Amino acid sequence: MTASGHHETGPGPDPETAAASRGPFSRALAVSSFGGWLGLLAVTATAATLADVSYARANLAVAGVLALWLAGWLLAEPAAAALAGRKGLLAGADVLRAVLFVSIPVLGSLSWVLIAAVLLGALSQVARRAAATTHPAVVFGPAPFAGLAFSVLALANGLLAGLAGRFADHPLDLTLTLTALVLLVSAGLNARGPLIPAGAGAAGEPALPAFAAGRPLVSSVPAAKGLVTGMLAAFAAAGLVAGLAQTYVRDLGAGQPGFGMLFAAVVAGLALGLRVAPGLLGGFARARLFALALIATGLFLAAIALIPNMVMAVLLTVGLSICGGVVWGTGGALLGLAVDDTVRGRAFSYLGAAAQIALVAVLAIGPALAAGIGRHTFNFTDSHSLTYNGAAFVFLIAAVLAVAIGVATYRRTDDGTGSGLRHDLQALLAARRAQPVTPPAPAEYPGVFVALEGGDGSGKSTQARLLADWLRTDQGHDVVLTREPGATPLGVRLREVLLGNASELGSRAEALLFAADRSHHVEAVVRPALERGAVVVTDRYIDSSVAYQGAGRELDGDEVQRLSAWATGDLVPALTVLLDVDPVISKARRARDASRTGEDRLESLADEFHDRVRAEFLALARRAPHRYLVVDAGMGPDELQHLIRERVRQVLPVSARRRAELNERLADEEQARERRAAAEAEVLRMDADLRRRRVLEAREREESRRRARDEAERQLQHEAERELRSEESRRNREEVDRRASEAAAAAALGPVTEPVRMPGRYPARPDAPTQVVPPVRPDEPTQIVPPVRPDEPTRSVQPVQPVQPSPPAAPHQPGQPGQPGYPAQSGQPGPSGQPGPSSTGPQPTQPPGAQPPARPQSAGPQHPDAWAPPPTRPTRPQAREPYAGDTNPVPQDRPARPARPERESAAPPRTISLPEIELPEGDDDDEQTGDRTINLTDDENGPMRRRGRRQA
Ligand SMILES: Nc1ncnc2c1ncn2[C@@H]1O[C@H](COP(=O)(O)OP(=O)(O)O)[C@@H](O)[C@H]1O
């Protein structure tokens, strides 16, 4: 039940509530609620069956069950509210209810049924507390279905009764058992998944305290009191039908299926009435509708009382309940308007509590009254008699009361001429007849037209101003803020005529003048602005004429509309914002508004006039909802403006400024994207460069490694060749030496006349005379000395230094050169160990057999001749002398082994000083010193070693 009738075409329920009402929790609650309603019907029927001994007892048993059930319901409310929200509470309550429903057929006593009713009422309250706040629809929603299910089960039981006697004897056991099962299912659903959400228990104040607190308040407001009385009357009428249905259907011979149908008709009708009530407000003043619906409720009840037919009873019950629903719908809205904002909540709490108490009273009193009245048969003639029993009598009494209250209410809303009702009915029919307005044609102008409508003081000017400011400054639109009447010089004069209190105008003249002002306004202001693309915001437009002159002045609304359509050339706003507010509130606002000097000609009209105007605005909005935004203007200005902007946004084109801003932003973004792309490309390029450089560097490194390796190889080769050459030279020199020694020996016998020519490495010239060196020893083969190059300066061979005899060393093979026993060297001088004479000057030759000087201890290099190595390259002790059997000219430069020092000392470095002889150029020259040295010592870096390393 809503507190007011606002928002009929406004936004629906908020999405969260809508979603919650569809969730699993909602389904579980619906099952629980369905079980509760089905159980109530089953227990009521059981009580009536158990007490079926007399009409009165049956009625009293039904009254007792319903009253006790409701008493348990009401009394348990504070405890249920306190317990609400506890885990497992709903499931526990459902299990207990299931047990109670099963216990009824088991025990089968009326007393137990009455006790169970109290307990069931209390447990139902616990279940309702869980649902009422978050899922109000779940509380009553399943009731009609429970009624229908009850009917079906009763029919099924009837069929089964033919098969088994137990079903005939206990017609409600099947329903009670199934009810218990339904509740167990609900308990399972609630225990497994959904729990009562936090705050679900806060379903308003408990009924009894709310009733006590609200009563004085509502009593002090006559309008509210009348409304609450009328609503309770309608509700009681519907409740009475449900309460008396059990005995009433028996009178009609419809049995339990009829009871279920009647119950379903009551609940479904109420729900339907509540739903259609807002739709009926378009044509009717709300208070008049309220009164008429209440009268109709009474009339339907009377018809039920007077027409003893089951089918008619169901149809009439539907009509009655719909009217009851309309009474509640409109009454609720009116009550919201009748009381002050501060006490509105309390007034509604009181209404809810009063409805429950009224229901208890009706359900208790109704059947009791029916029992008291009993069954009566009136015999008119012998053949014509009428059986009329207590239930029908009670319906009739209630009907009379309802009609009386309705008529009284209607009287208060009517001006006595009857034109109000006639107009309402005409408007209602017109609204039904009216074709839905077709959506406006695609905009014929680049601009946008927005109208604000609503009662006087609803806040249109305030909202129009705020909207225009926002459109202008924030959205960058060309905005024209205008109004009706009085937006042009002509309009100002017309406004004075229309609203001035001195004017006496007929309704039609008034309508024509408003239309004239509108026509001029559109032509002079609105259309030109729309043509240039502006947003036009107008404070009032055609709807004001239809509402004020049509509904308010009671002219034909359609005619008024056509008049304005003609005047404006069918210019329809793209959006109309309707600020809907109770005229009482807007009147209070006007009174507080210091800028107003007083009420104008139309503002000062009766409240009823303004009620009609408001209703007409709402009706117009309903006919073309796509063109309207209906907002509750009771909200604060900022909240309202927010809603309005949200909706206006949807019809706005992009303003020129906004378009420029968007273009600028797009360009900025494009530039930024290009910059980003360029930066990314640069990074990629740098990365590629880096990789390329790395590859090149790696290649270069590899190349230089290869070159270094080649160079090292080349050097090794060169060195090996050099060593080879040195070895060759050495051998040659040794040969020369030997010959020199021989020559010296020969000289001892006779002087040598010819200088000895040293054989060169280089090929001798063909003309060079080949020298034949005669064998020294008789067993030595004759050697051929290659010719010396003729261009080579002849160098005299220096006299050989006296050679010291080698100290005794490790045993050698006999015949090895340089060893004792080797004839060619036996007379050779050994290493002197003394600084040798300069190679430039002839050295004194020691006479053979002369005693050699003492050998120094030092094994350091001693180079007595010109070929001695420079001091930086010390020669190492000779490790091994060449074997005579060596065929390969392997250089004797193997490094000395430190493990054999005695050998080192035994074989000191041997430097042979040779007499100056001619050598081929390019041979082993030290270019820096010009010295030539034949190093016979082992050298660590000798070619042997290096070669060995390379091979490794
Ligand atoms: N949403 C609102 N809530 C309360 N007062 C309002 C609201 N909107 C406007 N008012 C006040 O109500 C009075 C009437 O507002 P106004 O905008 O002139 O209404 P209208 O143009 O519909 O006659 C002004 O004093 C204004 O300040």
Ligand SMILES: Cc1cn([C@H]2C[C@H](O)[C@@H](COP(=O)(O)OP(=O)(O)O)O2)c(=O)[nH]c1=O
């Ligand atoms: C535009 C128009 C205004 N009216 C009435 C409604 C208002 O009472 C009055 C215009 O006054 P307005 O300046 O809109 O008053 P408020 O600011 O109080 O709403 O004229 C009509 O009756 N028919 C119309 O077509």
